[in-house]
Amino acid sequence: METAQSKISFTINGKKVERRVRSSMLLIDFIRNELKLKGTKPGCLGGECGACTVLVDGVAVNSCLYLVINVDGKSVTTVEGLSGEEQSLDVVQLSMVEHGAVQCGFCTPGMVMAIKSFKSQCDHNHHTPDREEIKKNLEGNICRCTGYVKIIDAVEALF
């Protein structure tokens, strides 16, 4: 039986992509296997851990639950889009490093993308979150090394 395909066009990390894709293909598989961007991590693949978090039009989504056809016409940012050869680390990444908030690093790309989304929402609303709000907003991102205190310190320092 032939698999249904759709043509999609979107930008990822500022570059335009046009492809025919299987309608059932997940965004994480497209990012990692088709585009070979391996920064987005496959963890639980069930929407529980946040390791696969990317931004779609600036909002954090779990790419393991998101069909790639749904990014048609949109803008996707992965962790690779935050820094490049001539660009230093993003402010969130720098804060994570400065606060010792990275251990094995597996959760870090997803954590960084979730923090980016949270920070831009707060900035948009001219809001400075307290630690409880920061914790609440990161509860979808699990760190198996359990470095939460330092991660929250790193987020708090952004405001």
Ligand code: FES
């Ligand atoms: S891999 Fe997507 S939420 Fe865990």
Ligand code: FES
């Ligand atoms: S740093 Fe190891 S999973 Fe978070």
